[in-house]
Every structure is written in C-alpha cells, then in structure tokens.
Amino acid sequence: MALQTAEALILDVTDLHDRDRIVTFLTREHGKKKGVAKGARVKHSRFGGQLQPLAKVSVTWFEKEGRDLGRISTVELVRTAHPIQTDLEGLLLGSYLADHLLEFAQEGEASEHLFRLLDSTLQALLAGVDRDLATRYFEAWVLRLAGVFPAPWDCPGCGAPFPPEGAVLPRSGEMLVCPDCGGGPRVSPAVIDFLRRIGREGLPAMAENPPSPAVLRQVEEICAHVRRYFLQRELRSYDVIQRTLARLG
Ligand SMILES: [Zn+2]
Secondary structure: EEEEEEEEEEEEEEEEEEOOOEEEEOOOOEEEEEEEOOOOOOOOOOOOOOOOOOOEEEEEEEOOOOOEEEEEEEEEEEEOOOHHHHHHHHHHHHHHHHHHHHHHHHHHOOOOHHHHHHHHHHHHHHHOOOOOHHHHHHHHHHHOOOOOOOOEEEEEOOOOOOOOEEEOOOOOOOOOOEEEEEOOOEEEHHHHHHHHHOOOHHHHHHHHHOOHHHHHHHHHHHHHHHHHHHHHOOHHHHHHHHHHHHHHH
16 A cells, blocks of 8 residues: 555545545646545544535545555645635536546646646636636646647648638637638637637736637637547536526526
8 A cells, every 4th residue: 555645636526325425636746536535424524624626635545556546544625716616607617627627637647737727727716817718718728738729820731820810620620720721610810819828828917918708709619619529528517507507598
C-alpha cells in the first residue's frame, strides 16, 4: 500500500452503500483519482462537510497496486466553491465544469494544465468574473488541452491566413479552415480572435475587455459541435443545462 498526499479539486461525490462515499478528484501529479471515503455518510463523520463538489482540498489516500479505487484517509478543505453554487444556474455550471474533467482528464496521468485551468476558472468565478465568459473560456481551453481543437492560426488546409470574412467549421472536422478549403457554418473573425486571445490572456484580463454576448454564443456552439464530434455524444450536464434553460425560457 502506498500513501499519497496531494492538492486536489473534487469532481464528483457519490454514495456507496449506507455509510460510504466515492470521491473522484483531480490532482496535478496523478491526474484523475477515485477513492472510497469510509463512513462519510455517517453523522459526525471525520469527513464532515469537506466532500464538496469543486472544492479545493488537500487529500491523503492509500493506493493498492492494481486497484483503481483507493481509500481516502483525510480530506482538508483549502477553498470551497460553495459561493458559486448557491443558485440553480451556478449548480448547473459547476456540474458542467466537473463533467468536462471527468470526461477529458486521464486517470493516473499528470494533469498540471487541466488542474490549473479548472483551479483558475473557479478562482475567477469566485472573484465575480462573468459566468458566460468563464464557461466559454473553460470549454475552449479543455478542447485545446485535449488536443482536439487547436488554436486557429493559418488554415490547416492550404496554409494561408484566414481571410477577413473569417473561417468555416466543416461538419466532419475539428478545426477551422478557410472558406476555400471547406464548407460549413461560418465562423466570424471576432470568434477567431477570441480563440486566439485565450492563448495569451487569463480570465481576469479577458474580463476587462470582454467579447460581445453574440461572440460568446458562437464560441459555445462551435465548442459543442467539436466536442460532440470528438465524443460522439453530448456531455450529460450540457443536455441538462439546455433542457433546464428551455423550460425556464
Ligand atoms: Zn484553406
């Protein structure tokens, strides 16, 4: 048995039998990990209120060779994400962020960039950065870090810079091309600019000079398209968000 300690972001907490919980968390060093918190459902458990989704924690766990489920020994709260989850929209947003990493982070593989992305996005949301901007920034970056949707510089088809009218997103593709190299929904220069800006600016800087809501809508559509194409399905939490917003309409 190996004892490990790491800073982590809690991605998911589910019940196991009457007494325990399974906690999925993301670390820089070991990527995504899953462990059992014994007795976490019992009153006065030593885990108390520490097992909060998206909380930043210091976690210590035991790992056994060949087992993918560790045993969590202690969890200490470093930063709660509770203030951004006090309304329905915030709760949905939180599960959408976590869902991305449950899907894209690898188990047992160093995940420094994904950790930093989620950590800084939560930090920005806690500081009051616009939720829409933060979500678009996050989803575009997850696809970039996963190597699924690279930054748009020149057209990968012909090597030429994108013309002033913008680019297109081919139905059967995961990168933007110039209108001569493919057909599909048009992507405006402002959206291309957004996808370039996220490579050199953090969320606080983006928030000082934010793109228009129309640009953010197009970024959302493009990312959803690329993600669906890559996963061959939609993230469950994204479906829930769409259905809920339609109902609230
Ligand atoms: Zn081209």
